[in-house]
Amino acid sequence: MRLLTLARDLQRRKARERQGLFVAEGIRTVEELLAAPLRPRGAVVSDALDATPRGVALRERIAAAGIPLLEVTARDFATAADTDAPQGVLMVAEQPVLALDALRERLPASDVRLLVLDGVQDPGNVGTILRSAAGLGAAAVVALPGTVDLWSAKVVRSAMGAQFRLSTVGDTVEALDAFLAAERIVLWGADGAGAPVGALASTAPDRLAVAVGNEGAGLSAALRGRAAGLVAVPSTGLVESLNVAVAASILLYELRPASLRRPA
Amino acid sequence: MRLLTLARDLQRRKARERQGLFVAEGIRTVEELLAAPLRPRGAVVSDALDATPRGVALRERIAAAGIPLLEVTARDFATAADTDAPQGVLMVAEQPVLALDALRERLPASDVRLLVLDGVQDPGNVGTILRSAAGLGAAAVVALPGTVDLWSAKVVRSAMGAQFRLSTVGDTVEALDAFLAAERIVLWGADGAGAPVGALASTAPDRLAVAVGNEGAGLSAALRGRAAGLVAVPSTGLVESLNVAVAASILLYELRPASLRRPA
Numbered sequence: 001m002r003l004l005t006l007a008r009d010l011q012r013r014k015a016r017e018r019q020g021l022f023v024a025e026g027i028r029t030v031e032e033l034l035a036a037p038l039r040p041r042g043a044v045v046s047d048a049l050d051a052t053p054r055g056v057a058l059r060e061r062i063a064a065a066g067i068p069l070l071e072v073t074a075r076d077f078a079t080a081a082d083t084d085a086p087q088g089v090l091m092v093a094e095q096p097v098l099a100l101d102a103l104r105e106r107l108p109a110s111d112v113r114l115l116v117l118d119g120v121q122d123p124g125n126v127g128t129i130l131r132s133a134a135g136l137g138a139a140a141v142v143a144l145p146g147t148v149d150l151w152s153a154k155v156v157r158s159a160m161g162a163q164f165r166l167s168t169v170g171d172t173v174e175a176l177d178a179f180l181a182a183e184r185i186v187l188w189g190a191d192g193a194g195a196p197v198g199a200l201a202s203t204a205p206d207r208l209a210v211a212v213g214n215e216g217a218g219l220s221a222a223l224r225g226r227a228a229g230l231v232a233v234p235s236t237g238l239v240e241s242l243n244v245a246v247a248a249s250i251l252l253y254e255l256r257p258a259s260l261r262r263p264a
Numbered sequence: 265m266r267l268l269t270l271a272r273d274l275q276r277r278k279a280r281e282r283q284g285l286f287v288a289e290g291i292r293t294v295e296e297l298l299a300a301p302l303r304p305r306g307a308v309v310s311d312a313l314d315a316t317p318r319g320v321a322l323r324e325r326i327a328a329a330g331i332p333l334l335e336v337t338a339r340d341f342a343t344a345a346d347t348d349a350p351q352g353v354l355m356v357a358e359q360p361v362l363a364l365d366a367l368r369e370r371l372p373a374s375d376v377r378l379l380v381l382d383g384v385q386d387p388g389n390v391g392t393i394l395r396s397a398a399g400l401g402a403a404a405v406v407a408l409p410g411t412v413d414l415w416s417a418k419v420v421r422s423a424m425g426a427q428f429r430l431s432t433v434g435d436t437v438e439a440l441d442a443f444l445a446a447e448r449i450v451l452w453g454a455d456g457a458g459a460p461v462g463a464l465a466s467t468a469p470d471r472l473a474v475a476v477g478n479e480g481a482g483l484s485a486a487l488r489g490r491a492a493g494l495v496a497v498p499s500t501g502l503v504e505s506l507n508v509a510v511a512a513s514i515l516l517y518e519l520r521p522a523s524l525r526r527p528a
Contacts, residue, residue, distance in 0.1 A: 131503050135499035136500070165502050166502065236400070242399050245510065249510040253497065261498075
């Protein structure tokens with residue numbers, strides 16, 4: 001049962017950070033994890049997994065890969081599950097350890113796009129943002145303090161595997177500062193009072209980081225002060241703001257690298 | 265207690281549709297409702313509302329507006345609440361009744377943008393989409409069968425008041441067909457295999473409806489067959505797709521009316 005106890009323990013952020021592990025739950029998420037270059041530690045399954053051919057196939061793939069597999073009752077599974085109606089499969093895996101220093105080697109030579117999360121707190125929003133960042137050509141996502149843990153079960157689930165392939169880093173504002181300066185990356189901040197992003201897209205810096213802030217409060221004073229410019233998604237007065245995942249995605253889209261601008 | 269029983273009953277879609285009513289829950293959502301041109305029937309509050317000055321002020325506004333106000337215990341409130349940690353206020357109000365025929369009079373003379381939801385099922389996604397539609401200049405949102413009820417508590421909450429000001433219509437594919445033909449509105453569908461939307465934005469029809477489909481299955485065959493063209497948000501191969509609310513929002517942004525294209 002040690003794997004079950006571990007999975008249960010990893011429901012806490014502190015335990016995830018201390019151990020450098022996370023839990024992926026559900027058929028789709030575990031499938032994505034198996035296809036990604038991350039290192040699994042073990043899987044916990046219950047009878048519920050056998051309810052569909054896809055679940056049965058997944059169980060066989062886990063076994064064939066030589067990954068430790070623990071069978072538990074549905075009741076025991078529920079104690080480690082994050083969902084109300086578990087599909088009967090979860091996998092513990094190692095978080096890809098990545099400091100800003102290591103990120104340096106992974107940046108493309110040109111047309112660099114980074115996304116900075118400055119206190120984004122809703123796990124569903126952050127998962128959606130990671131999916132957009134991977135899909136819209138961001139080289140990495142940097143989570144600053146105050147942002148929800150990128151490896152929480154809810155973020156992992158709503159990212160739908162995106163973060164298994166995307167570089168993600170958690171670090172301080174000071175470390176980000178030093179990194180951007182050393183890499184000559186310009187920082188822009190998202191703010192409703194900023195310049196409309198559409199007019200700036202064609203003249204955006206080749207190496208650019210875009211920061212989005214908290215759902216209610218927006219960018220922190222620290223980030224606002226550091227940003228070389230503020231950009232906005234133009235909107236009618238009918239709503240106070242767009243959802244932060246939507247705003248971040250529109251900015252990433254409008255500022256996307258040239259590889260996504262060529263006709264398909 | 266009749267108001268509490270009513271609010272509880274309105275947790276069911278059939279009850280909402282039969283009575284033409286819905287429930288807005290939480291301080292922010294009820295504030296938005298009071299500021300919108302909808303007709304409230306009554307409010308239910310508990311002690312929890314007095315925990316903040318903003319809650320106290322809201323209670324006073326409801327009373328001052330002459331809206332029937334029922335005080336209940338936290339336990340009774342929870343039976344009608346949709347959230348796990350209720351803020352102690354909900355309001356029952358009339359759904360704005362709007363058929364496609366009535367929508368006709370509300371369309372702008374030019375630069376018409378409609379968003380069609382073809383089987384979008386997650387309430388959070390639909391709420392986010394309504395917020396984007398209101399913010400990005402759509403004249404209305406049309407929900408086809410298979411789409412989650414736009415007036416469910418979760419949709420109302422995640423729309424953050426957007427649908428109180430935006431025209432929304434639920435109708436059949438056939439009725440939509442007739443409406444688009446009569447109004448000479450061109451229908452485009454969102455599909456990963458479509459043409460990149462960026463290349464089409466400058467030549468988009470003046471009167472345009474864009475349909476987005478189900479989270480997993482995409483557009484229905486019915487809509488796909490009716491669409492004059494398919495458009496896509498270009499994306500890397502790192503993810504299977506973008507979140508549907510993100511994709512819908514990027515399409516609305518890229519195809520936004522001229523009023524949102526002028527520099528701020």
